[in-house]
Amino acid sequence: MALFIVGGPMFFINGEAVLNGEAVECDGSLMRPGQWCARVGDESRSYDEEKKAEARGELVGYAGAGLVTLGIVVFIGNGIATRRGNR
Structure with missing residues (x-):
């Protein structure tokens, strides 16, 4: 049960960030290199900083999906x- 409680919100x-793919957004608007959010x-945040933040979010999202899957198993x-x- 704890895996669902932790993994679901993650x-x-x-x-x-998981569903966005490679797109970098600022408040729902697509960003391009050189822009600031x-x-x-x-x-x-610069485009590069926002991209790094989204990459971290994507990693945490996939970890959450893994925990939920493990919980189901x-x-x-x-x-x-x-x-x-x-x-």
């Missing part, structure tokens, strides 16, 4: 083991 919070109440395996033990 994937869904970073889902945009300025957000209200946050520091400005453990859940199914536990169910099979329990069922075999009741025979």
Whole structure:
């Protein structure tokens, strides 16, 4: 159960970075090399800094998907083991 609780949010919070591919966005707008991303109440980031941040988010998103998958496998395996033990 803990794998779902941790892995699910890891994937869904970073889902945009996972689904975005190589695109770099700033508040939903596509960025190009040389541009800066300025957000209200946050520091400005260059295209390269934003790309690195999205790469980290993508990695965390894939790790979350892996944890959820592992949780499913453990859940199914536990169910099979329990069922075999009741025979």
